Each structure stands twice: as structure tokens, then as C-alpha cells.
Amino acid sequence: MGSDYTALIADDHPLFRSALNQVLSQQLKLSVEQADNFSQTYAALQKNPDIDVVCLDLNMPDTDGLSGIIRLRAEFPNTLIIVVSGEENPLIIAKCIALGASGFIPKSVSLESISQAVTAVLDGEQWIPPDFEMPERQSQQHEQYRMLETLTPHQLKVLNMIAKGLLNKQIAYELDISESTVKQHASAVLRKLGVNNRTQAGIMFKQLMSLEQG
Incomplete structure (x- = not known):
């Protein structure tokens, strides 16, 4: 995929950030920046609005639920958002997609699946877990x-x-x-x-x- 793309990993768990960085920088050859809270995430995007994709954890200390998605979508509309989360409730996944996330990667999936998901999103596709069934939305x-x-x-x-x-x-x-x-x-x-x-x-x-x- 190459370093023409820049990704931002926004997650407060160092071990998971390291694993995700391995996939993005070594396998996909992306340029990677990292943040461990929402304030750093926002600051990184302000500094570099050309970041192509943010891998966003929902449960960072300084963000409330899904509000981070809608704020990033509103202020940085050209940046793709992939939610990477321990949450696997179908309703949460559906909400993230409804709010404009281009993908949802459960933290339980393999590194190979993460690679496939990020590649798909950067290719303009939407990615959700293959066995996921979108619930009926009111x-x-x-x-x-x-x-x-x-x-x-x-x-x-x-x-x-x-x-x-x-x-x-x-x-x-x-x-x-x-x-x-x-x-x-x-x-x-x-x-x-x-x-x-x-x-x-x-x-x-x-x-x-x-x-x-x-």
C-alpha cells in the first residue's frame, strides 16, 4: 500500500498500539502517528489534516462514548475513521457506522484481519466483521x-x-x-x-x- 498514506493510531493501551503499529507500518507500509487520548488525537489532526485514516478506540479517558466520532467527522471530513474497540455489541457497531465510521474492527480479530480491514477502507470500501449482521435500525x-x-x-x-x-x-x-x-x-x-x-x-x-x- 505504501507510505503515501498516513494513519493515526488513537488508543490508550500501549500494547495494542504497538501491535497495530506493526500491522500498519510494517505490513502495509503506512506512515504512522500515535496518540493515547482524544486531546492528542485532535491535536495531531489539527497539525496534520492530511492524515488519511484514524484508528480510533472508543474508550479513551477523555472522550465520552461515541462523541469522538462525530466530532472528528465534523471537523476533519476528509479523514477516514476506523473504530478499533473491545466493544462487540452489534448495536454499538451499527451506531458507529451510522455516525460515519468507515469500519469497525473488534480487538479480538487477528492481525491479518486488521490488515485486510484497513486496506479495504483505504480502497474506499466499508469494513465490518464478516459474521456481523447489522441490526434493524429504528x-x-x-x-x-x-x-x-x-x-x-x-x-x-x-x-x-x-x-x-x-x-x-x-x-x-x-x-x-x-x-x-x-x-x-x-x-x-x-x-x-x-x-x-x-x-x-x-x-x-x-x-x-x-x-x-x-
């Missing part, structure tokens, strides 16, 4: 995912903080913007999600991002 939830995709990166950040219970003043401080700008973002979020208030928006976001709910 049309309402599918529509909600589409609504999330219409949010801008700033609106997503505001929604994430609303879901955590932060007030406008706190959000303004965290994002270093004015309260009036926060209110504008919040109003846009409510309109795009088709909800009446912040509480409903926060509940919807937490449900869609959760690793526990279907």
Missing part, C-alpha cells in the same frame, strides 16, 4: 443521526456541553466566546434537532452517543 434514530450531521463543529461543541449540564455562561468561558454567541449556537441546535428546549437536546445527544443504549 427510522427515528436514523433520522436523528442525520440531524446531528447538519450541525457545525461549534454547534456540536455547544450541544455536548449542554448535554453535560453546563450553563451558557460556563459554555462561553470554556469556548472563549460570548454568551450571545452561545445562545445563537444553542438556538440553531434546537432548530436543527427539532426539539423544544435544551433538556430535550441534551437527552437526545446522550442517548445517541451512549455505548450502552441501542
Whole structure:
């Protein structure tokens, strides 16, 4: 495949990062960068937006469930995302794909399967475990995912903080913007999600991002 491609391994387990690096750099001959938390992942993509693919662990310490996927998709749309996770619940896999991941690799698969998966994704295909059966998705939830995709990166950040219970003043401080700008973002979020208030928006976001709910 060659070093024309650059991959970022985002995982907080050193042994697994090492194994994945072996596959990507030695077998597939990719240029590889590494991060052990979401903040480092985000910083690496800001520094090098030409990274082709991120192998993203869902359970890094500083990210909440699936929110990392949608944030990366919103801010770095040209970077492919492959979720590499110990989670093997079909509903979680379905959520990752619905949120825009190009692949889902369970950590239990062989190194050869990882090689095949990354190759397939870089070739423009989607990869999920061969024995995986996509569960029926409720049309309402599918529509909600589409609504999330219409949010801008700033609106997503505001929604994430609303879901955590932060007030406008706190959000303004965290994002270093004015309260009036926060209110504008919040109003846009409510309109795009088709909800009446912040509480409903926060509940919807937490449900869609959760690793526990279907």
C-alpha cells in the first residue's frame, strides 16, 4: 500500500498500539502517528489534516462514548475513521457506522484481519466483521443521526456541553466566546434537532452517543 498514506493510531493501551503499529507500518507500509487520548488525537489532526485514516478506540479517558466520532467527522471530513474497540455489541457497531465510521474492527480479530480491514477502507470500501449482521435500525434514530450531521463543529461543541449540564455562561468561558454567541449556537441546535428546549437536546445527544443504549 505504501507510505503515501498516513494513519493515526488513537488508543490508550500501549500494547495494542504497538501491535497495530506493526500491522500498519510494517505490513502495509503506512506512515504512522500515535496518540493515547482524544486531546492528542485532535491535536495531531489539527497539525496534520492530511492524515488519511484514524484508528480510533472508543474508550479513551477523555472522550465520552461515541462523541469522538462525530466530532472528528465534523471537523476533519476528509479523514477516514476506523473504530478499533473491545466493544462487540452489534448495536454499538451499527451506531458507529451510522455516525460515519468507515469500519469497525473488534480487538479480538487477528492481525491479518486488521490488515485486510484497513486496506479495504483505504480502497474506499466499508469494513465490518464478516459474521456481523447489522441490526434493524429504528427510522427515528436514523433520522436523528442525520440531524446531528447538519450541525457545525461549534454547534456540536455547544450541544455536548449542554448535554453535560453546563450553563451558557460556563459554555462561553470554556469556548472563549460570548454568551450571545452561545445562545445563537444553542438556538440553531434546537432548530436543527427539532426539539423544544435544551433538556430535550441534551437527552437526545446522550442517548445517541451512549455505548450502552441501542
